[in-house]
Amino acid sequence: MKRKGNQLKRRSAMRRGAAIVELAIVMPFLLLLVFGIIEFGQVAYVRHVLINAATQGARAAILPGATEETVLAVVDQTIRDGRLGGVGSKISRKYTSGEFPDLAEHVLLTVSYADVSLLGFFEDFQLASSATMFRGPLDERGEIE
Numbered sequence: 373m374k375r376k377g378n379q380l381k382r383r384s385a386m387r388r389g390a391a392i393v394e395l396a397i398v399m400p401f402l403l404l405l406v407f408g409i410i411e412f413g414q415v416a417y418v419r420h421v422l423i424n425a426a427t428q429g430a431r432a433a434i435l436p437g438a439t440e441e442t443v444l445a446v447v448d449q450t451i452r453d454g455r456l457g458g459v460g461s462k463i464s465r466k467y468t469s470g471e472f473p474d475l476a477e478h479v480l481l482t483v484s485y486a487d488v489s490l491l492g493f494f495e496d497f498q499l500a501s502s503a504t505m506f507r508g509p510l511d512e513r514g515e516i517e
Contacts (some may be wrong), residue, residue: 411493418488421454422463422501426479430503433467433477443467447479462487478504 429447432438444465451460466480482500486492 407491408493411489411491414488414490415485415499418456418459418483419499419501421451421456422481422483422499423503424454425450425463426481426501426503429465429467429479429481430477430505433469433479434505434507438477440467443477443479447481456488459483459488476504476506478502 425447428450429443432446433443444467447465447467448460451463454460456463463481463483466482468478468480469476480500480502482498484496484498485494486496488499
């Protein structure tokens, strides 16, 4: 009887050892998956903020009397509202009146992945967002009809 008890203890210890080995094999893949999801979420969030800032900037640009300073101020405020922290200063901003300045306004924002990455899993690439808004017809006072 005593011999069976020793065998059960040994078998239990072997099972615990096998579980530790399995954990050591699986854990790196689980951590890679979790941190990959976090990194992807960060990139998606920054892209969302860029899209929103470009849209708000283009919307401000089509208003009568809008200047480059007011458009970029709206873009900067939208980026600050997105709470990107230090990333906001690394975003390239470009505002153009386009080919037809009386008809459309264009805002382009770009930032490098390396500037927004939490972990640096992927190769460096550019996150970009652009928005173009067209003006409606203007009346004789220069206001949108």
